[in-house]
Amino acid sequence: MVPLLTRTLLRSKDFFSLGGSGSDDPPPSPSRPSVFSFSLLPGQIAELGERLREKGFEIRTLEHGFFDARGPLVIVRAYRSGKVLVQGKGASDFVEMFLEPEILGEARIGYEEAREPEADDPHAGSDECGKGDFFGPLVVAAAYVDPEIAPVLRRLGVRDSKEIKSDARAVRLGEEIAKAVRGRCAVVVLSPAKYNELYERFSNLNRLLAWAHAAALAEVARKVPSCPRALVDQFARASVLDQAIGRQGLSLRVEQKPRAESDIAVAAASLLARAEFLRRLALLGKEAGRTLPKGASAQVLAAAREIVRLEGADRLRRLAKVHFRTFAQAAASGSSPERTRIS
Missing domain, CATH: 3.30.310.10 (TATA-Binding Protein)
Structure with a gap:
């Protein structure tokens, strides 16, 4: 220099x-x-x-x-x-x-924090957790950032929640993010019962996701009316999300982008969603009297079969997403006709 x-x-x-x-x-x-x-x-x-x-x-x-x-x-x-x-x-x-x-009065050119021109500009991001988990809710979160909030989130270590291997750390980060954005965030939680009801109504997972993302972004827009735009990790055709956004009456520009978790607002939303999913899954586990495993693995199927065997398929409906193939497998192999009603 x-x-x-x-x-x-x-x-x-x-x-x-x-x-x-x-x-x-x-x-x-x-x-x-x-x-x-x-x-x-x-x-x-x-x-x-x-x-x-x-x-x-x-x-x-x-x-x-x-x-x-x-x-x-x-x-x-x-x-x-x-x-x-x-x-x-x-x-x-x-x-x-x-x-x-x-x-x-000194030369210290300041691009230590330089990023894409719009990276820290005021905007919102949203992401979901629980979409691929048989047990537990679907959680969609949205968070607002601006040039004052974004550096604070980076100092906290906020990044795509998939890169945070520890569940305990994800929960702690979720709490810190909510404080850092000073409440300018939203979390939409669909319990298994509510998820199953809405899935039957929408008959399509992407339309259900679009509705939940739009609801979360609408809440952030209510808290920050000046928010000009939002970024969402791509999950469907643009028209699907656009229609859901329109039904919420939102005026902010919403863009879907693959691997959007690299954006600080989407990363913050990702961790907020994961933290709330983990909390709700733990509460459901206490209600069920057992640990409910994440994902949709053989271990998950075994747990589902055990619940059906002991308490019936109706009990499983209150803990899980019934459109997963796991539900049909568990109900067919672990229940008796007298104890299970499948509709």
């Missing part, structure tokens, strides 16, 4: 004289970061805001922040936590030619 003093002396024009796309300078290299994150002192934030106002930036209000300043090819957002986010095609030049030399 060119030393700060040398870089400052060599430049013939400051950032604001470049005139955005009207400059004769070449555009930034595609490999240069377009998102930068800094921690500033209150005095530095106040000075930054004043200088941007003087330079003609459009200053907007910012939820949970001091200002949202918009200028040629760059957006600067300053949050009450002290975090300042700089993004846009001109972000690198803004940081190197103005923010570092004139506000920070």
